[in-house]
Amino acid sequence: MAELDPASALGHRELGLTDEDVLSMYGHMLLARAVDERMWLMQRAGKIPFIISGQGHEAAQVGTTWPMRRNQDWMAPYYRSIASAITFGMSAEDIITAHLAKGDDVSSGGRQMPGHYGAARNNIVSVSSPVGTQVLHAVGLAMGAWVRGDDMVAITSFGEGTSNQGEIHEGMNFAGVHKLPVIFVCENNGWAISVPLERQVGGLSVAARAEGYGFPGVTVDGGDPLACYAVARAAHQRAQRGDGPTLIEARVVRLTSHSSDDDQRRYRDPAEVEELKEHDPIPFFSNRLRAAGLLTDEADAALRAEIKTEINEAQAQAEARPDPDAATAHRWVYAEGAD
Amino acid sequence: MAELDPASALGHRELGLTDEDVLSMYGHMLLARAVDERMWLMQRAGKIPFIISGQGHEAAQVGTTWPMRRNQDWMAPYYRSIASAITFGMSAEDIITAHLAKGDDVSSGGRQMPGHYGAARNNIVSVSSPVGTQVLHAVGLAMGAWVRGDDMVAITSFGEGTSNQGEIHEGMNFAGVHKLPVIFVCENNGWAISVPLERQVGGLSVAARAEGYGFPGVTVDGGDPLACYAVARAAHQRAQRGDGPTLIEARVVRLTSHSSDDDQRRYRDPAEVEELKEHDPIPFFSNRLRAAGLLTDEADAALRAEIKTEINEAQAQAEARPDPDAATAHRWVYAEGAD
Amino acid sequence: MAELNILEAIRLAMDEEMERDPDVMLLGEDVGRKGGVFGATEGLWAKYGDKRVLDTPLSEALIAGAAMGAAMYGLRPVAEMQFADFVYPAFNQIVSEISRLRYRSNNSFGLPIVIRMPYGGGVHGALYHSQSNETYFTSTVGLKVVAPGTPADAKGLLKASIRDPDPVMFFEHKKVYRLFRADVPDGDHVVPIGRADVARPGKHLSIFCYGYMRICALEAAEMLAREDGLEAEVVDLRTLRPLDTETLLASVARTGRALVVHEANRFGGFGAEVAATIAEAGFESLDAPVTRLAGPEVPGVPYHHNLEDWFMLNPAKIVEAARSLAAY
Amino acid sequence: MAELNILEAIRLAMDEEMERDPDVMLLGEDVGRKGGVFGATEGLWAKYGDKRVLDTPLSEALIAGAAMGAAMYGLRPVAEMQFADFVYPAFNQIVSEISRLRYRSNNSFGLPIVIRMPYGGGVHGALYHSQSNETYFTSTVGLKVVAPGTPADAKGLLKASIRDPDPVMFFEHKKVYRLFRADVPDGDHVVPIGRADVARPGKHLSIFCYGYMRICALEAAEMLAREDGLEAEVVDLRTLRPLDTETLLASVARTGRALVVHEANRFGGFGAEVAATIAEAGFESLDAPVTRLAGPEVPGVPYHHNLEDWFMLNPAKIVEAARSLAAY
Numbered sequence A, B: 001m002a003e004l005d006p007a008s009a010l011g012h013r014e015l016g017l018t019d020e021d022v023l024s025m026y027g028h029m030l031l032a033r034a035v036d037e038r039m040w041l042m043q044r045a046g047k048i049p050f051i052i053s054g055q056g057h058e059a060a061q062v063g064t065t066w067p068m069r070r071n072q073d074w075m076a077p078y079y080r081s082i083a084s085a086i087t088f089g090m091s092a093e094d095i096i097t098a099h100l101a102k103g104d105d106v107s108s109g110g111r112q113m114p115g116h117y118g119a120a121r122n123n124i125v126s127v128s129s130p131v132g133t134q135v136l137h138a139v140g141l142a143m144g145a146w147v148r149g150d151d152m153v154a155i156t157s158f159g160e161g162t163s164n165q166g167e168i169h170e171g172m173n174f175a176g177v178h179k180l181p182v183i184f185v186c187e188n189n190g191w192a193i194s195v196p197l198e199r200q201v202g203g204l205s206v207a208a209r210a211e212g213y214g215f216p217g218v219t220v221d222g223g224d225p226l227a228c229y230a231v232a233r234a235a236h237q238r239a240q241r242g243d244g245p246t247l248i249e250a251r252v253v254r255l256t257s258h259s260s261d262d263d264q265r266r267y268r269d270p271a272e273v274e275e276l277k278e279h280d281p282i283p284f285f286s287n288r289l290r291a292a293g294l295l296t297d298e299a300d301a302a303l304r305a306e307i308k309t310e311i312n313e314a315q316a317q318a319e320a321r322p323d324p325d326a327a328t329a330h331r332w333v334y335a336e337g338a339d
Numbered sequence C, D: 001m002a003e004l005n006i007l008e009a010i011r012l013a014m015d016e017e018m019e020r021d022p023d024v025m026l027l028g029e030d031v032g033r034k035g036g037v038f039g040a041t042e043g044l045w046a047k048y049g050d051k052r053v054l055d056t057p058l059s060e061a062l063i064a065g066a067a068m069g070a071a072m073y074g075l076r077p078v079a080e081m082q083f084a085d086f087v088y089p090a091f092n093q094i095v096s097e098i099s100r101l102r103y104r105s106n107n108s109f110g111l112p113i114v115i116r117m118p119y120g121g122g123v124h125g126a127l128y129h130s131q132s133n134e135t136y137f138t139s140t141v142g143l144k145v146v147a148p149g150t151p152a153d154a155k156g157l158l159k160a161s162i163r164d165p166d167p168v169m170f171f172e173h174k175k176v177y178r179l180f181r182a183d184v185p186d187g188d189h190v191v192p193i194g195r196a197d198v199a200r201p202g203k204h205l206s207i208f209c210y211g212y213m214r215i216c217a218l219e220a221a222e223m224l225a226r227e228d229g230l231e232a233e234v235v236d237l238r239t240l241r242p243l244d245t246e247t248l249l250a251s252v253a254r255t256g257r258a259l260v261v262h263e264a265n266r267f268g269g270f271g272a273e274v275a276a277t278i279a280e281a282g283f284e285s286l287d288a289p290v291t292r293l294a295g296p297e298v299p300g301v302p303y304h305h306n307l308e309d310w311f312m313l314n315p316a317k318i319v320e321a322a323r324s325l326a327a328y
């Protein structure tokens, strides 16, 4: 009797998700968080000079990237996209290796800063630092698929402060003109380093901008992975149908300071910082899964233990990898043999 | 008996305009058109190598700039802004002198191309060619007044193709955040050189973008100077009250090719080109003034004759001015005496 | 062999490459139905359709950034900036992104992109339709920079650029677009990037130039030969980055005198690199200081022809500089 | 006299100028409450309020463009780009607009704007938080470019820049922000733009440098004196545009040898202009080729310290280059 099954209250089945799927989503969130926390530890231990964190964004990232088809769709992420990168196929070891800047790190061979993910083999565009540039790359990927007539959907993410870069406007408008298959995800955590939403975004809503480009903008609770999944799935279907882009504004929290170089207590109300924990998407989803009868304390503990082992191994393996060799530092400015 | 007075049907009195005012608006439109036509003649006669025209935009320009206070408010115009510049205080002679690139041309002393107006003495920012840059300057002027606490309103204009430049997004958003006293006027003539609105503007409405920045966007018939005046007056009042910017999208027609270097028959439907004349704002307003009993054939003819004389004199005087001296070409890169 | 002007050669190169390779696409403002404001893409929209010859909105950052995305996806975009003067809104995409992707991804991604830009003065274009802004790109590691001066080179270098696995900034001087016709080899005529061309051999001094200055320098060399009996060697650099230092230095070794000529302003211009390279690596060959002749230190070409003439280099100015150098 | 580091000197210059002139205002990302990501504006928001110390949205073109509008209105904006690496979205405003307005308006408008930019590597910032991109601005006519290397110069040059009637790009090397403290004159200490500083006199060769390289060059000069008995003259250019050619040439006239040192990549870097100027105007003084020592030809500083160390110049590398040059 469906109405007595607490799991049905979760609503995931209507979205075409199995019980396994939602547990797997939860697992991805946990894994992303665990990698993230580990990197802060490594930073404090002096192993990594700098870290920039995705804590608080995991539900939005896992939810919005979940409908994307691995090795077919493409992603142009940003520096907080640990959970997105993991959902798209990068491993915990890949992420930690990148942060240790090892010579065979898949993102950049140790050339880029922490937080700059990328993997051609996973269709993940390499992150660069100037905020917002990736939005145009996602639009270009979508344009490429449209020119060729391929079934491909591109997704890209960025912060609400970044939404004020001119390039984002140019990209969204063009995607609107040609109804390109691209999904724009704004992870709105209310802060761009020290500048709050009210001083960043005229009108306070990033989603509201989509209408001006002729496509839908939706605001979603970025703490709820299933709500994020629902809007992203609709966006993915829309893109595949040739109906064009969607802008998703996921309201999230930034649980940490902007980066390990920042101290948010200098500009953020202590009460607000105190309250942040209540908006942590991980206990939120964990509780929902328990309420739905999909997760027990034991299963949760087992999952976390498994992840811990994975991270320990990932760190050990990553640390054992060779550092980059200065003798290769001049390479790959241009294709080799080409000039 | 007001209801029997045909002039009241024009509705200008409700807008606070006297009969003289509307006739003066009409005069400004005629003058701008006459200057414009004269420049095409001069171009064909080989006196000016290049011209870019405001024909079709006059009602929108006179209407939107009419509420601005000369020598108090500021304007950052664009290359079609002949009628705006004239309304703000530049003379026919100034405009023709600029096109002849004379040495004492107030805009640039012969340094800039035709169409690049500007006059510090009239609070008109010098036009440059990269489209859209002026929007940020208007925002900066408004910011300056806001920082100082001055009563000043800035107005800026640009085409609908230009609305897709990233800089416009950055400027509008910032103006929205701080409710700066600035009026954005998009003169939407449906074409950006050869690229039509449908391939330029996602969603087809520029005005719709304002909402995304938290301020009103209004679409207005740019062929009707009083309608344009009405929205601009409201925008000016709003700005003065500290309520922030307004985006006005004036739907106009481009009666000419993009410039004297272009031939619109190469890309524009002949039927559309044929039909353009029907949307000419000058006969439209002339007819309305006649219907309102404010203009007779004789008065119109007299006004036109007067303008013709003005233009003839302006041309004669402009032509008599000295050409720039190459010996001065190196000057004013920096303030002189400063290094 | 066909007799073509540079504009026709450029169009032909794009046409042939689009026929050869379905991944080649064009994008830019007015490149479609209108065929470009200079006509460089005329006829291609009708032939290849709306998507492969794509009229973009008036958004230069989009043009460059979308080209980058499409190139990652596997296409070979040829983007047009309507004027070199209007490339700056795309500067972030070109300099932060396009030039660096291969390096920063440790060769995971490469970007076969060409950005074509009409540049240069002497066309009554004033400050914003006359710029020679190659220096911003020649000093950017990760880009290649090409500036042809003949129809054959225009065709051959554009083909090489389209086939190149890395981003190429392709500078087309507006003044020579239709200035003259010359023989252009048919079919697969590819001029390798990175090689200068000794356009005229000589023994008394070397003139280094590119683009429109090639034509001016050749004319100047004629005058010098005729009037002064001076044999100037004219070296057309053709590719500015990577620079063909070997050919440069060999020329200076022969002549002992180097005159570097370009239209862009002198201070910090590309000529500084050429001069510094010669001054350092060719020190022993030099019988006189490496001399630069360049556009004046003003922020753009002023409009009125009195002022524009003052600004522009021409054969007479080159002759004058060459005479002083030869007399040193 | 106070003992300050460069960061403190910069903050003090802004504070004093804001006190002196109510038209001076600051704008940029995080310059307000946070006091800037490096702390350069710390305390100023509390002192001068929200409007005169204005946190902008994350929009660099806006920062530059609004500064221009405000300057036309009569203010004297001091804009901060959070990192020099992030100036490119503002490039159009700076290069098309800010640098040209006075010229193109025939002196109707002038723009007293300062754009402050933390630049330079050696701080584990990788490709996008390490750039030395001064070349894009030194080759732009209409801008002035300043790069101090001492606390006193930082204060004095920033004051001169704020008072200057024209736009100044002000480069602050991140690595020296807090590297050392030194005496800074109190009050109205203004160092004129356009004058180099002979930081250490010498007779065997001249080392031309700026910013962080001043410190490295002075250390190198110590080592050369101690270990080789070579007296290197260290000339800190301080202002890159306009360049103090007089001081440069006078130094080369004394030493006969010139080593130009900068962290930016070599090809087309600012050193090319310095070298070309010396090679041309100082030809008769030179006993050896003008030599450039610069960052390697890669598109940015790579992150891992193995790679970053490979990239960065340091006293030892300068010593080595100086020795070769002296031995020529």
Ligand SMILES: Cc1ncc(C[n+]2csc(CCOP(=O)(O)OP(=O)(O)O)c2C)c(N)n1
Pocket: A080, A129, A130, A131, A158, A159, A160, A161, A162, A163, A187, A189, A191, A192, A193, A254, A258, D029, D058, D060, D082, D086, D089
């Ligand atoms: C073009 C550019 N300007 C400035 C910066 C410095 N910066 C890095 S992150 C950041 C704030 C971004 O805020 P938001 O977009 O809201 O993303 P969040 O970090 O909050 O997720 C800034 C100013 C940058 N990386 N790129």
Ligand SMILES: Cc1ncc(C[n+]2csc(CCOP(=O)(O)OP(=O)(O)O)c2C)c(N)n1
Pocket: B080, B129, B130, B131, B158, B159, B160, B161, B162, B163, B187, B189, B191, B192, B193, B254, B258, C029, C058, C060, C082, C086, C089
């Ligand atoms: C940044 C930039 N890119 C390209 C151009 C070339 N250009 C000049 S006007 C124009 C079309 C402008 O169209 P729109 O904004 O609709 O204004 P309209 O001319 O129709 O009034 C173009 C592409 C330019 N001036 N600036």
Ligand SMILES: [Mg+2]
Pocket: A159, A160, A161, A187, A188, A189, A190, A191, A192, A193
């Ligand atoms: Mg944020």
Ligand SMILES: [Mg+2]
Pocket: B159, B160, B161, B187, B188, B189, B190, B191, B192, B193
């Ligand atoms: Mg238009």
